[in-house]
Amino acid sequence: MKRIIVIFSFLTCVDSSILAQSTDDLLNMVAEKPKKEYTTAAFKTTRLINFHTVEVLSRRSLDFRISHRFGDFNSGAYNAWGVDGGANIRLALEYCHGSRLMFGIGRTSGKKIADGFLKYRLLKQTTKGGGMPVSVTLFTSVYHTFMQNVLIDGINKYQSVSDRLSYCNQIMIGRKFNSRFSFQLTGAMVHVNLVDKIFDKNDCFVIGGVTRFKFAKRQAITLEYGYRLNKYSKDKYYDSFGIGYDLETGGHVFQVHLTNSFGLTEDQYFMYTNTSWENWGIRLGFNISRVFSLQGKNKGE
Numbered sequence: 001m002k003r004i005i006v007i008f009s010f011l012t013c014v015d016s017s018i019l020a021q022s023t024d025d026l027l028n029m030v031a032e033k034p035k036k037e038y039t040t041a042a043f044k045t046t047r048l049i050n051f052h053t054v055e056v057l058s059r060r061s062l063d064f065r066i067s068h069r070f071g072d073f074n075s076g077a078y079n080a081w082g083v084d085g086g087a088n089i090r091l092a093l094e095y096c097h098g099s100r101l102m103f104g105i106g107r108t109s110g111k112k113i114a115d116g117f118l119k120y121r122l123l124k125q126t127t128k129g130g131g132m133p134v135s136v137t138l139f140t141s142v143y144h145t146f147m148q149n150v151l152i153d154g155i156n157k158y159q160s161v162s163d164r165l166s167y168c169n170q171i172m173i174g175r176k177f178n179s180r181f182s183f184q185l186t187g188a189m190v191h192v193n194l195v196d197k198i199f200d201k202n203d204c205f206v207i208g209g210v211t212r213f214k215f216a217k218r219q220a221i222t223l224e225y226g227y228r229l230n231k232y233s234k235d236k237y238y239d240s241f242g243i244g245y246d247l248e249t250g251g252h253v254f255q256v257h258l259t260n261s262f263g264l265t266e267d268q269y270f271m272y273t274n275t276s277w278e279n280w281g282i283r284l285g286f287n288i289s290r291v292f293s294l295q296g297k298n299k300g301e
Contacts, residue, residue, distance in 0.1 A: 037128040042135065042176035043184070044220065045289045046094065046102070046119070048210050049242035049257045050269045051224045054137040054174035054184055056121045057096035060294045063104075065092040067264050069285040072275055082283050090264040108264050115265050117141035125175060139170040143267045163194040166267035174210070184210040188226070190270050201232040204271045208240075218248035222257070226270055238276045240269045255287040 043053035046063065057063055071079060071086030079085055087109075094104030100121045107114050123136040143166040149156045158164055167190070174184030186208040195202055208226035215221060222244040228237075244257030260282045261269035275281025 035128070036126055036130040038130070039125040039127055039135070039176045042125070042174055042182040043210075043212050044246055044248060045253050045255070045287075047287065047289075048212065048222050048224050049244045049255065049259055049285075049287070050240060050261055050264065051186060051208060051210050051226070052119065052137075052139055052170065052172065053210060054121070054135040054172045056100065056102045056119055056137065057094065057291065058293075059096065059099050061096055062292045062294055063092075063094040064290045064292070065094065065106075066090075066288045067092070067285070068287075069259070069262055069264065070283050072281050072283055074275075074280040086262075088262055088264055106265075108268075110263060111268065112146040113143050113265055113268070114146065115141055115143045134173050134175045137172045137174075139168070139172065141168045141266060143167070143265055158194070166190065166192045168266035168270070170266075180214045182212045186210060186226070188266065188270060190267050192267060192271065195233075197233065197235070199234060201230070203230070204232045205229040206270050212246070220246040222246055222255070228270070232271070236274065237271065238273045240273045241277060251290060253287075253289045255289075257285050257287075258282050259285055 041055075043055050046053060046055050046057065047065075067090040069088045071082030071084070073081045075082050075086065090106050090108040092104055092106030094102060096102035102119045103117065104119075105114070105116045118140050120138045121135070122138055123132055123134065125135045126132045144161075145164045145166075147158075147164075149158050151157070168188060170186055170188040172184055172186050174182060176182045186206070188206040188208065190204045190206070192202050192204075206226045206228055208224065210224045211222065213221045222242075224240070224242050224244075226240045228239055238260060240259070240261040242257050242259035242261065244255055247254045247256075260275050260277050261273045262275070262283065263269040263272060
């Protein structure tokens with residue numbers, strides 16, 4: 001009887017030890033499961049040259065932006081190849097309270113346009129533990145022109161507020177391939193309520209490519225191109241194309257570039273770029289972005 005009790009006690013201890021070991025192994029497996037890690041700075045700012053990128057501002061950040069385009073190079077030496085006149089400027093404030101949804105407002109001198117937009121980060125690329133190979137961002141905006149009314153055949157061009165409005169919707173899919181190279185595809189639809197010619201169409205569809213190559217710690221070369229998919233006007237317009245250089249200077253990002261687009265809003269540079277690189281209808285431009293963090297020093301603030 002004593003032998004049986006000893007053997008039973010031994011087996012119970014062994015079973016308990018095995019069970020405890022199995023439980024420890026299971027807990028270790030759970031603890032060792034990799035946490036999600038996300039890519040950062042696929043593009044340094046929310047815009048490249050003209051085009052929006054998949055990036056949104058960080059939590060509780062305010063971005064003050066200045067965008068400027070000089071006149072055409074082919075305006076000649078008398079106009080200092082576009083520096084003397086024909087400039088276009090946009091001032092904007094953009095804000096993000098969380099980490100996904102941001103909004104912004106802006107005012108552009110060309111066509112006297114006021115605009116507002118919403119931008120939402122739907123998916124963010126992961127490097128570890130998430131299995132998400134790309135970032136996906138959605139964008140929608142509205143534009144209102146304050147141009148003075150003009151008479152066309154004795155009738156006011158703008159009959160109502162809606163005649164002054166245009167819209168743009170975009171989906172952006174981007175990937176940061178490594179620390180130096182990022183690429184993005186953009187699909188856009190622009191709708192103009194009131195077109196200039198009776199035979200013009202109100203909608204324009206665009207597919208675009210955006211890329212950034214970082215060749216130094218704070219410097220990068222950028223490219224963007226938007227291909228228009230449909231014929232919406234009998235007038236001659238061109239695809240928007242730009243080449244840029246990014247310089248990070250602490251709290252500022254300075255972008256200088258060459259582009260054939262005079263417009264600074266999506267309804268303008270996607271649809272109404274009327275000069276081309278072939279005849280030097282390009283212009284020097286720059287963007288300055290200054291981001292302010294509005295987060296308190298303590299987490300509770």
